[in-house]
Amino acid sequence: MAGVRVRELRKEFPGGDPPVVAIEDISFTVDGQEFVSVVGPSGCGKSTLLNILSGIDTATRGQVDITQNGRPARLGYVFQSARLLPWRSVLDNLLFVQPARGPADRERCRRYLDMVRLGHTAGQYPGQLSGGMQQRVGIARAFSIEPDLLLMDEPFSHLDAITARSLRRELHDLWQETRKTVLFVTHDVSEAVELSTRILMLAPGGRLVADLPVRLPFPRDPAADEVALARADLLRRFESLDLLAG
Numbered sequence: 750m751a752g753v754r755v756r757e758l759r760k761e762f763p764g765g766d767p768p769v770v771a772i773e774d775i776s777f778t779v780d781g782q783e784f785v786s787v788v789g790p791s792g793c794g795k796s797t798l799l800n801i802l803s804g805i806d807t808a809t810r811g812q813v814d815i816t817q818n819g820r821p822a823r824l825g826y827v828f829q830s831a832r833l834l835p836w837r838s839v840l841d842n843l844l845f846v847q848p849a850r851g852p853a854d855r856e857r858c859r860r861y862l863d864m865v866r867l868g869h870t871a872g873q874y875p876g877q878l879s880g881g882m883q884q885r886v887g888i889a890r891a892f893s894i895e896p897d898l899l900l901m902d903e904p905f906s907h908l909d910a911i912t913a914r915s916l917r918r919e920l921h922d923l924w925q926e927t928r929k930t931v932l933f934v935t936h937d938v939s940e941a942v943e944l945s946t947r948i949l950m951l952a953p954g955g956r957l958v959a960d961l962p963v964r965l966p967f968p969r970d971p972a973a974d975e976v977a978l979a980r981a982d983l984l985r986r987f988e989s990l991d992l993l994a995g
């Protein structure tokens with residue numbers, strides 16, 4: 750379980766006059782086995798926030814600490830597309846990201862492929878798999894390094910609704926089983942309500958405008974009344990942000 754501490758984080762992109770403020774002085778803390786979704790309208794800084802947390806980008810100012818029992822945490826990352834190496838087999842794509850590649854690593858990679866129901870594709874190449882299957886390989890790859898914190902940036906946004914739904918269930922099961930800390934960026938309010946223990950809402954200009962616990966039992970049926978109510982409440986807030994965006 751990782752601890753994430755973000756203090757007065759700010760990100761400006763220079764070049765414009767004035768510069769674009771992508772993240773405006775936001776602070777939050779995530780502890781333990783939380784599944785935290787970051788939602789907000791397009792351009793409100795969700796990906797920028799994740800890029801700073803993952804170290805892909807640097808902040809203009811502020812502080813980020815991601816630790817695991819006092820040491821730097823190990824991070825896993827899932828992108829909008831799987832970004833697999835096409836010349837390596839499915840199993841080799843997982844093995845490739847392991848610090849060591851011994852028999853125990855091979856065994857663990859196979860186990861995570863099985864968990865996303867793709868054990869039978871171990872020897873195939875990414876080009877032989879559908880987009881949804883490739884994304885499942887990407888998710889298995891991220892879990893296979895057994896990260897303390899998993900950063901996910903709209904991992905299902907390029908998939909059809911049916912595939913996305915079944916992958917959400919798989920992700921939820923994996924999270925319940927492994928109890929990793931997850932930070933999950935999405936613009937899909939239903940997805941956030943279905944998966945999260947907590948929702949951070951960003952507004953245009955990169956402001957953190959709400960930090961909402963979701964206290965509904967799992968599994969959450971999207972059609973259940975209480976889930977629909979939570980979704981409607983979030984959607985109302987979300988729409989008011991869209992209006993602010995003009």
Ligand SMILES: Nc1ncnc2c1ncn2[C@@H]1O[C@H](COP(=O)(O)OP(=O)(O)OP(=O)(O)O)[C@@H](O)[C@H]1O
Pocket residue numbers: 762769770771789790791792793794795796797798936
């Ligand atoms: N490299 C960059 N240079 C200049 N501006 C940038 C850069 N990257 C992002 N921005 C700007 O920062 C703001 C936040 O962008 P970001 O991609 O983080 O938003 P987002 O919430 O992830 O959007 P979406 O949901 O559409 O993916 C936007 O105004 C964007 O134009």
